[in-house]
Amino acid sequence: MPPMIPGRLRKAPENFLAPQGRRGFLRGALAAAASGMAVAGARAQVADGDPNILNLPTHSTGLGQPLAEGYGKPSQFEGNVQRRRSPGLTQTTQASVSFAPLQSMFGIVTPSGLHFERHHQGWWDVDPSKHRFMINGLVKSPKVFTMDELMRLPAVSRFHFIECGANTGMEWGNVAVPTCQYTHGMLSCSEFTGVPLVTLLEMAGADFSKGQFVLAEGADGSSMTRTIPMSMIRSGEVLVAYGQNGEMLRPENGYPLRLVVPGVQGVSWVKYLRRVEVGDQPYATKDETVHYVDLMPDGMHRQYTSIQECKSVVTTPSGGQMLLDRGFYSITGLAWSGRGKVRRVDVSVDGGRNWRAAKLETPVLSKCLTRFSCDWVWDGQPAIIQSRAVDETGYVQPNYRQLRAVRGKGSIYHNNAIQSWGVEANGEVKNVQVG
Ligand SMILES: Nc1nc2c(c(=O)[nH]1)N[C@H]1C(S)=C(S)[C@@H](COP(=O)(O)O)O[C@H]1N2
Ligand SMILES: [Mo]
Numbered sequence: 001m002p003p004m005i006p007g008r009l010r011k012a013p014e015n016f017l018a019p020q021g022r023r024g025f026l027r028g029a030l031a032a033a034a035s036g037m038a039v040a041g042a043r044a045q046v047a048d049g050d051p052n053i054l055n056l057p058t059h060s061t062g063l064g065q066p067l068a069e070g071y072g073k074p075s076q077f078e079g080n081v082q083r084r085r086s087p088g089l090t091q092t093t094q095a096s097v098s099f100a101p102l103q104s105m106f107g108i109v110t111p112s113g114l115h116f117e118r119h120h121q122g123w124w125d126v127d128p129s130k131h132r133f134m135i136n137g138l139v140k141s142p143k144v145f146t147m148d149e150l151m152r153l154p155a156v157s158r159f160h161f162i163e164c165g166a167n168t169g170m171e172w173g174n175v176a177v178p179t180c181q182y183t184h185g186m187l188s189c190s191e192f193t194g195v196p197l198v199t200l201l202e203m204a205g206a207d208f209s210k211g212q213f214v215l216a217e218g219a220d221g222s223s224m225t226r227t228i229p230m231s232m233i234r235s236g237e238v239l240v241a242y243g244q245n246g247e248m249l250r251p252e253n254g255y256p257l258r259l260v261v262p263g264v265q266g267v268s269w270v271k272y273l274r275r276v277e278v279g280d281q282p283y284a285t286k287d288e289t290v291h292y293v294d295l296m297p298d299g300m301h302r303q304y305t306s307i308q309e310c311k312s313v314v315t316t317p318s319g320g321q322m323l324l325d326r327g328f329y330s331i332t333g334l335a336w337s338g339r340g341k342v343r344r345v346d347v348s349v350d351g352g353r354n355w356r357a358a359k360l361e362t363p364v365l366s367k368c369l370t371r372f373s374c375d376w377v378w379d380g381q382p383a384i385i386q387s388r389a390v391d392e393t394g395y396v397q398p399n400y401r402q403l404r405a406v407r408g409k410g411s412i413y414h415n416n417a418i419q420s421w422g423v424e425a426n427g428e429v430k431n432v433q434v435g
Contacts, residue, residue: 005327005328006327006328006329006330007323007324007325007326007327007328007329007378008323008324008325009316009317009321009322009323009324009329010321010322010324011103011104011320011321074113081101081104081114082101082114083098083099083100083101083114083115083116083117083185084098084099084101084181084182084185085097085098085099086099086170086177086182087177087178087182088170088175088177088182089170096117096118096119096122097116097117097118097119097164097166097186098116098117099116099181099182099185099186100114100115100116100181100185100186100187100188101114101181101185102180102181102184102185102187102313102315102318102334103179103180103181103315103316103318103320103321105315106371107361107371108159108189108334108361108363108368108369108370108371109159109189109190109191109245110188110189110190111245112190112244112245112247112250112253113250114188115188115190115244115250115252115253116164116185116186116187116188117252117253118164118166118186118266118267119220119222119252120220120222120224120287121220121221121222122220122221123220123251123252123271124219124220124251124272125251125255126219126251126255126256126272128147128255128256129146129147131146131147131219131256131257131272131274132144132145132146132274133145133147133150133240133257133273133274133275134274134275134276135200135201135203135204135206135275135276135277135278136275136277136278137211137214137215137276137277137278137279138206138207138210138211138278138279138280139201139204139205139206139207139211139278140204140205140206140207141204141205142204143200143203143204145200147242147256147257150194150195150200150240150242150257151242153195153199153200154195154199155193155194155195155243156193156194156195156196156239157191157192157193157243158191158192158239158260158262159189159190159191159192159363159365159368160189160190160192160260160262160263160367160368161187161188161189161308161336161367161368161369162187162188162189162190162260162266162269163186163187163265163266163308163311163336164186164187164265164266164267165265165266165267165292165305165308165413165414166186166292166412166413167184167185167186167187167415168183168184168186168311168415168416168417168419169412169413169415170182170183171183171415171417171419171433172409172411172412172415174433176430176431176432176433177319177431178319178320178430178431179318179319179320179431180313180314180315180318180319180419183313183319183419183431184313184334184419186266187334187336187369189336189368189369190244190245191243191244191245191246192239192241192243192244192260193239193241193242193243193244193246194239194240194241194242194243194257194260195239195240196236196237196238196239196240197214197233197238197239197240197259197276198233198234198235198236198238200240200276201214201233201276201278206278207278208230208234210280211230211278211279211280212229212230212231212279212280212281213227213228213229213230213278213279213280213281213282213283214227214228214229214230214233214276214277214278214279215227215228215275215276215277215279215283215285216228216259216268216270216273216275216276217270217273217274217275217276217277218254218270218271218272218273218274219272219273219274220271220272222287224267224270224271224287225270225283225285225286225287225288226267226268226270226285226287226288227282227283227284227285227288227304228259228261228264228268230278232261232264237261237262237263237367238259238260238261238262239259239260240257240259240260240273241257241258241259241260242256242257253271254269254270254271254272254273255272257272257273257274258270258271258272258273259273262338262366262367263307263308263337263338263339263340263367264306264307264308264338265292265305265306265307265308265338265413265414267287267291267292268306282304284303288303288304289303292305292413292414293305293413294407294411294412294413294414295408295410295411295412296407296408296410297407297408297409297410305413305414307338307339308336308337308338308414308416309337309338309339309395309397309414309416310335310336310337310338310339310342310389310390310391310395310396310397310416311335311336311337311389311397311416312333312334312335312336312342312345312372312387312388312389312397312418312419313333313334313387313419314331314332314333314347314385314386314387314419314421315332315333315334316329316330316331316332316333317329317331317385317421317423317429318333318421318429319421319429319430319431320429321429322426322427322428322429323378323423323427323429324427325378326377326378326379326380327377327378328375328376328377328378329376329377329378330373330374330375330376331347331349331358331373331374331375331376331385331387332371332372332373332374333345333371333372333373333387334369334370334371334372335360335369335370335372335387335389336367336368336369336370336389337367337389337391337392337393337395338367339367339391339392339393339395340366340367340391340392340393341364341365341366341370341391341392342360342364342370342372342389342390342391342392343390343391343392343394344357344358344360344389344390345357345358345360345370345372345387345388345389345390346358346387346388346390347372347374347376347385347386347387347388348384348385348386348387348388349376349383349384349385350383350384351384351386351420351434351435352384352386352388352399352418352420352434352435355388356374358372358373358374358387359372359373359374360372361373372387378423380425381425382422382423382424382425383422383423384420384421384422384423384432384434385420385421385422385423385429386418386419386420386421387418387419388418397416397417397418398416398417398418399417399418399434399435400417400418400433400434400435401435402417402435403415403416403417418435419431420432420433420434420435
């Protein structure tokens with residue numbers, strides 16, 4: 001057993017409470033370095049009597065706040081745990097993305113306020129009393145539902161990840177954005193509540209033999225439209241959802257209604273869902289002919305890539321963090337597969353030469369994030385930390401060499417390669433690409 005006295009880890013500068021802006025970051029980093037020293041000093045002081053134990057703080061002697069009431073907020077000391085725009089991406093105001101701070105999260109559920117956002121034309125706070133959901137196409141009786149009507153039907157709640165097909169896209173070009181927030185933060189996981197789409201299609205008398213495809217359409221200006229195969233819907237997995245983590249969806253995540261398509265890339269999870277049409281062939285709309293297609297080495301575009309293949313990432317230690325001591329660290333991260341459950345995760349600290357099985361934390365759910373962890377004693381030498389996930393189909397997450405052999409160099413989307421974090425002798429952790 002490794003000694004269980006944990007080594008100290010410094011978070012990425014932007015996770016400190018420091019004034020915003022470049023100079024702020026620098027000041028934050030300096031303050032952090034100083035506080036690191038203070039912590040080291042505090043260790044020595046413990047024997048003499050730690051002032052944090054000896055001097056009673058105000059919160060132990062005074063009167064606390066009466067009530068927080070209203071809608072609760074995180075601690076003021078957690079104010080820097082935020083969604084952020086990537087430094088590596090040019091964005092317009094509306095066609096934009098903010099990344100979830102994976103490095104600051106525990107377990108598998110993404111707090112709704114930290115769920116990543118991807119908008120093709122900005123977000124809206126849609127009035128639920130005016131929102132309508134229509135079913136038409138190859139159905140006996142086209143139907144229009146109000147939110148009240150939908151919410152009176154029997155509902156199910158399920159935990160699933162959602163990942164944008166463009167997640168980890170910068171890494172195709174080895175841009176090496178600094179933190180796992182930017183490499184992998186177009187990823188979130190929630191408990192979603194809603195009505196299985198198949199139930200609603202049955203109510204409308206859908207023709208399930210001719211109707212092999214469904215077009216889903218959003219009510220925002222992008223008129224987001226995606227084809228969903230009927231086989232997925234008939235399994236009962238696809239939800240017309242209004243709930244997220246026990247409350248209504250957040251406006252930026254599609255309030256009051258969104259499609260949940262477990263295992264499938266984010267773009268098919270149509271937000272502000274206003275219509276599904278049953279048809280007999282894929283629709284080939286603009287959102288599926290231009291966006292999220294993969295340019296393959298033979299010059300052809302691969303269309304309708306939809307399942308997010310098995311993938312994982314170490315979130316601690318990860319890019320931008322710093323190991324301040326040699327000694328014990330718990331390596332931890334997230335694994336997921338659009339094809340079902342994660343079966344195992346292996347961790348390497350030598351760039352993929354040797355692997356050890358990580359521990360999977362329960363619950364391990366289908367098409368959901370799985371938390372893994374692995375003990376590690378850092379000897380102060382440079383190291384390259386990686387994780388490699390295997391799903392229940394036996395599919396093994398590829399390294400960059402293996403992925404490029406199939407996909408070539410023209411891709412922007414669907415990068416599920418093994419991520420490498422290089423630990424330098426001084427403890428700095430950086431985004432590196434090997435194999
Ligand atoms: N109506 C609508 N639905 C949409 C989008 C959009 O811009 N409009 N963006 C899609 C994309 S590309 C992704 S990755 C997910 C992002 O969901 P989120 O913003 O809740 O994270 O929503 C999808 N659904
Ligand atoms: Mo996306």
